[in-house]
Amino acid sequence: MGHKSTLIVFLKASIDGGIEPIAFPLDLIELDNLSAAHIKGKIMHCLLNNGFTMELLQEMLIGFCRDGANVMLGVK
Incomplete structure (x- = not known):
């Protein structure tokens, strides 16, 4: 049995701003390594593959959440 990091x-988005934003799963990403740079690259690749453009992300992306794992901030 293999062990894969995912x-x-x-x-979390609102269509017209008139309704409460909803959170929904977009994708499941398999991680080849757990460095912060690799994770960021995989997230960006996921968003671009799902129809987001760099221009849209620069304008609309507000932030990200994490579970407290140090690797998400590149800290050991």
């Missing part, structure tokens, strides 16, 4: 990408 990351679930969730989005």
